[in-house]
Amino acid sequence: MNIMPQDRSRKLSSISVVFPAYNDGGTIASMVAAASLACRATANEHEIIVVNDGSADYTADMLTEMQDRYPELRVITHETNRGYGGALHSGFSAATKDWVFYTDGDSQYNPMELVLLVEEVHKGAELVNGYKLSRNDSFLRTIIGRLYHLLVKFLFNIHIRDVDCDFRLIPRKILQSLNLQSVSGAICLELVKKIEDAGYVFAEVPVNHYSRKYGISQFFVPWRIIRSLIQIMQLYRQLVVKKEHLRTKANEF
Secondary structure: OOOOOOOHHHOEEEEEEEEEEOOOOOOHHHHHHHHHHHHHHHEEEEEEEEEEEOOOOOHHHHHHHHHHHOOOEEEEEEOOOOOHHHHHHHHHHHOOOOEEEEEOOOOOOOHHHHHHHHHHHHOOOOEEEEEEOOOOOOHHHHHHHHHHHHHHHHHHOOOOOOOOOOEEEEEHHHHHHHOOOOOOOOHHHHHHHHHHHOOOOEEEEEEOOOOOOOOOOOOOOHHHHHHHHHHHHHHHHHHHHOOHHHHHHHHOO
């Protein structure tokens, strides 16, 4: 993807890039490098935050080396694995810039395509969500992913076309208002539901999805799938049946 330097008046004021990373030693360096290029083209100020969520491989060593090359890189280390949601909590809490972009550290998305999301902001979008042009996973993972999307779209009345695409650009002030609770991968469903229920509308842009070149997925194993279904039901009770987040907002006014 060709990224040309942009006029400062056409850039975001500032952006925090957040990568949760768990055993992503083979990919995290390229993600940081690509994010740095994308941020320089799209924002006047930026920082890159990688949350090393208890990795057992050489992720920590790669991040130490990358900090020497990229002064904007900040590393948060969890001594034990806290889960995807736990990693995002740490990353979001550490973010200091006006906008927050996050995606996974496993290189299944290209941070250079952040420019596509920023273009939508310049067109007036409040926040932007990517959706996969095609899913480059095994047949089984593709089917499970599709069933997951259909299930949560029906249960939670989700409007975006791809809730499973973790490639999002959101104003930090919106993130701070959500009071996210999930510490697992269910945090993405919680995030989207709370944003939509707050009245915000995602602009959506197609992005590429790549096959995993390093490591293995932490989701597509039977016990994790069962746990995720339980968490979906818990979120359904909180967000759809009891609407706890809406009552909390009402009490603030």
